Amino acid sequence: MPSEARESLPLNEPLQAPVIELRGITKRFPGVVANRDIDLVIRAGEVHALVGENGAGKSTLMKVLYGMYRPEEGEILVNGTPTTFRGPNDSIAAGVGMVHQHFMLADNFTVLENIILGSEPRSGGRIDLEAGRARIDDISRDYGLGLDPDAVVEDLTVADRQRIEIAKVLFRGARVLILDEPTAVLVPQEVDELFEHLREMTAEGLAIVFISHKLDEVLKVADVITVIRRGTTVSTVDPRSVTARQLAELMVGSELPKPDTRDSTVTDKVQLSVAGVSLVAPSGKKILDDISFDVHQGEVAGFAGVEGNGQSELVGALLGLVKLNAGRVIVDGRDVSDESTIARRNLGIAVVPEDRHRQALLLTSPLWENRILGHTHDPRLFTSWGWLKKRAAVSDTARIMSGYDVRAPGPDTLAGSLSGGNQQKLILGRELESEASILIAAHPTRGVDVGAQAAIWERIRAARAGGLATVLISADLEELIGLSDTLYVIYRGALVAKLDPASVTPQILGTYMTGAATEVSA
Amino acid sequence: MTRFRRVAVTGFLPAVLALLVAVVLLGIVLRILGADPLTSLVALFDFGETPRAQANQMRSWVNGSVPLFLSGLAVSIGFRMGLFNIGVEGQYRIAGLVAAWFAATVALPAFLAIPVTIVVGMATGALYALIPAVLKVSRGVNEVITTIMLNSIVGGLIAYLLRGPFRDPALGDSASGRTAGVREEAWFPGFDNPFGWLGMDTPSRPLGGFLIVAVLVGVIVAVGLSRTRFGFNLRASGSNPEAAATSGVGASRMIVQAMLISGAIAGLVGLPQVLGDDHGYGAESFALGFGFSGIAVALLGRNHPLGIGLAAILFAFLNRSGPSLQNVNVPPSVVLIAQGVIVLSVVIVNEVLRRRLLRMEDRKAAADHPAPPQQGAPSGTAPAGASA
Structure with a gap:
């Protein structure tokens, strides 16, 4: 247990006074209670993790805390004084700041400009850049953020951008930071760095509210963990006395499976073959660099990599969405390199795209229309x-909804009103029900709760046993290691390693992902 | 229930609400102009004194709604695909001219004359719409800009054609441009006593038979959009181009196809006049502006053929009442203000209701499935060390 950082604040010592206290918070929407009797005590100097399934009420609670919703019952105490937040401005004034999962930075601005944007220090009607710079330097030094105020954001890594977002909140005087899934975009080494920064901040007396699905990380970084289930806080636990499994069980209220793929189902029949695929940007930069691999029937080929190293383009290349500079894509012995996307789809390529809202769903259309999207040549749906x-499309949608546990009122519900997990289950359902021989799954369980995650893993495993050849791209290394039969690491558009998931650890993967090591055989 | 509510919110309710808002706003405008809103409103419904005049008013109302409907339909095809085809104006003008010239020049057997002329008109509109489509697909040029430019090119093109190749050889040099008369086989027949079943008099001239074609095209578009693969792909591309592309619907292809269909329907807009009323294309007589009103009609009709039909009938009703307004000393251009106010109200009301609907759906989905089924004790199986 990594408890050095917590040693300064053991739970049995007199606790710091709470900076924020929620008492009996209840938030209702017509017909539904999103939050019920929530009690939460956030103290200075601690990382307070908040875990729960999607739809458990975490985001509603965060919106209450951030002043975007006003609860019907209960009270919010700031430093012991009951306070009403009428909007985010009130909560910022009370010292509560939020770092969103998706960064909101202007790429062509410098770090300094981004941080002061919206709360510019002024002198005599002009922006006082020097005052801003001085304060940013102070913040950067106090919390060890290592920011260069003059760097342009577009040149920076994801981890750098996250530190800018944190600095932005600190610049506005926040004493309580809400971090929404901060590790989702980071590689293991960067996660460790982030945790260092969080410890610096708590040492300075700040309070951190840390929201995450990754329970191992929660256990590593948190001083206190509060579990939310069905809209209410079910328990607050000491991370030193629980395991990840116990936490997960608290979250869902039942036992859950792990992503391990048991016996090998890999056959010797090559279903998908990629040979020498290259893609060069107009600038001359290699986006995909001579990529070759085979995926057999019953095999899951996992692709690890830091986002932006060519994964999206690889999916585009397999689907025929981008024009390749070189290389062939062969499906079941047939060269489809010059075929259209729809021709490839009809040959049995199913796809779960990385961004379901942008690439997989018609959010303002009913579920049944989403079910037929991409399957307009399915004889069950179209003559x-x-x-x-x-009628057949609607009833088939209902069938998939019950088979894949898509929780929604019915096939007529608009796709946009479903939770991420339910949307993803619908997408997986429509793709796997298409008698596909190849599945391209990019981040299939991203932003999905533990229950749905387990269901999605189970489905992929079952399809693999049925002979499906799967290309799995994921940022969740546990998922990759657990599900894959073969693991590739993609770095700057090239496959830099082929590894055996049985013997690899997230740390080793991380080393390859950051380009610290290369090795093409295994 | 769900379905009914959704239809109520997305379907006719916004239009009705918007009309109410528009009537109130228009009342204010009339007040400012110094007119009595109530008198003006009554004047809108003034169909004339004699039964013959009333029948004539009815005829011009129905006739007036046909090109508006077709134009609205043409615009809506583009809208459905996320394309702003402002070029319907140019497409229908050139199509009307070419169809008129064709029907005047080419001798065809009687049973073929009308269908072939219609096809020629549609093909001309489609080809003229193909230009912005190709420019968008190959060079990424925004269709709003190209279609506006092509609209203004059409004016020059028509002036040239009417001075040169398409000019009626019988015309003198000084006369304004006109094609030769359409051959009699291509005259579109009309209804002599269309309102007899309403107990009304026969109008002075027959009601345009092109109404039938318009209704037919409306039905084909409605069914095609909602019940075919092509229609689904078109709607999918319009609502989320990236998802459509990922699922195998190529954006370029859809853009070209949508513009071709939009242009083909636009090609029909001028035909009731060319084949039914004027039997030719005259630079002075050919009515302009339907392409632009079509944008308003499509917006008001929410891009649905049925809605577009109702919107076209409403706009034609207003157009027809311009002269009646003059009788009560209200400038007839108030009709244009009325149409503008209606469209603005619709856009605003639609947006407000759309947001409400999304919230409603969110709540409903949340209400039906608030959280996963509970297992075990309500407090959960807290492991050792739980402090609450």
């Missing part, structure tokens, strides 16, 4: 003349 069989 050979191109007529839509609406």
Whole structure:
């Protein structure tokens, strides 16, 4: 247990006074209670982790805490004084700041400009850049953030950008920082760095509210963990006395499976073959660099890599969405390099894209229309003349919804009103039900709760046993290691390592992912 | 229930609400102009004194709604795909001219004359719409800009054609441009006593038979959009181009196809006049502006053929009442203000209701499935060390 950082604040010592206290918070929407009797005590100098399934009420609670929602019952105490937040401005004034999962930075601005944007220090009607710079230097030094105020954001890494977001909140005087899934975009080494920064901040007396799905990380960084289930706080636990499994069980209220793929189902029949695929940007930069690999029937080929190293383009290359500079894509012995996307899809390529809202769903359309998206050549849904069989489409949607546990009122519900996990289950359902022989799954469980995650893993495993060849791209290294039969690491558009998931650790993967090591055989 | 509510919110409710808002705003405008809103409102419904005049008013109302409907339909095809085809104006003008010239020049058997002329008109509109489509797909040029420019090119093109190749050889040099008369086989037949079943008099001239074509095209578009693979792909591309592309619907192809269809329907807009009323294309007589009103009609009709039909009928009703307004000393251009106010109200009301609907759906989905089924004791199985 890494408890050095916590030694200064053992739980049995007199506790610091709470900076923020929520008492009996209840937030209702018509017909539904999103938060019920929430009690939460956040103290200075501690990392308070908040865990719970998607839809458990975490985001509602965060919005209450950040002043975006006003609760119907209960009270919020700031430094012991009951306070009403009428909006984010009130909560910022009370010292509560939020670091969102998706960064909101202007790429062409410098770090300094981004941080002061919206709360510019002024002198005589002009922006006082020097005052801003001085304060940023102070913040950077106090919390060890290592920011260069004059660097332009577009040149910086994801981890750098996250530190800018944190600095932005600190610049506005926050004493309580809410971090929403801060590790989702980081590689293991960067996560460790982030945790260092968090410790610096708590040592300075700040309070951190840390929201995450990754329970191992929560256990590593948190001083206190509060579990939310079905809209209410079910328990507050000491991370030193629980395991990740116990935490997960608290979250879902039942036992859960792990992503391990048991017996090998890999056959010797090559279903998908990629040979020498290259893609060069107009600038001359190699986006995909001579990529070659085979995926057999019943095999899951996992691709690890820091985001932006060519994963999205690889998916585009397999689907025929981008024009390649070189290389072939061969599906079941047939060269499809010059075929259209729809031709490839009809040959049995199913896809779960990385960004479900942008690439996989029609959010303002009903679920049944989303079910037929990409499957307009399925004889169950359309006649050979191109007529839509609406009744069949609706009932097939209902079938997938019950088979894949998509929780929604019915096939007529708009896709945009489902939670991420339910949307993803629908997408997986429609893709796997298409009698596909190849599945391209990019981040299939991103932003999905533990229950849905387990269900999605289970489905992928079952399809693998049925002979499906799967290309799995993920940022979740546990998922990659657990599900894959073969692991590749992609770095700057090239495959730099082929590894055996049985013997690899997230640390080793991280080393390859950051380009610290290369090795092409295994 | 869900379905009914959704239809109520997305369907006719916004239009009705918007119309109410528009009537109130228009009342204020009339007040400012110094007119009595109530008198003006009554004047809108003034169909004339004699039964013959009333029948004529009815005829011009129905006739007036046909090109508006077709134009709205053409615009809506683009809208559905996320394309802003402002070029319907140019497309229908050039199509009307070419169809008129064709029907005047080429001798065809009677049963073929009308269908072939219609096809020629549609093909001309489609080809003229193909230019912005190709420019967008190959060079990434925004279709708003190209279609506006092509609209103004059409004016020059038509002036040239009417001075040169398409000019009626019988015309003198000084006369304004006109094609030769459409051959009699291509005259579109009309209804002599269209309102007899309403107990009304026969109008002075027959009601345009092109109404039938318009209704037919409306039905084809409605069914095609909602019940075919092509229609689904078009709507999918319009609502989320990236998701459509990922699922195998190529954006470029859809843009070209949508513009071709939009242009083909635009090609029909001028035909009731060319084949039914004027039997030719005259630079002075050919009515302009339907392409632009079509944008408003499509917006008001929420891009749905049925809605576009109702919107076209409403706009034609207003157009027809311009002269009646003059009788009560209200400038007829108030009709244009009315149409503008209606469109603005619709856009605003739509947006407000759309947001409400999304919130409603969110809550409903949350209400039906608030959280995963509970297992075990309500407090959960807290492991050792739980402090609450």
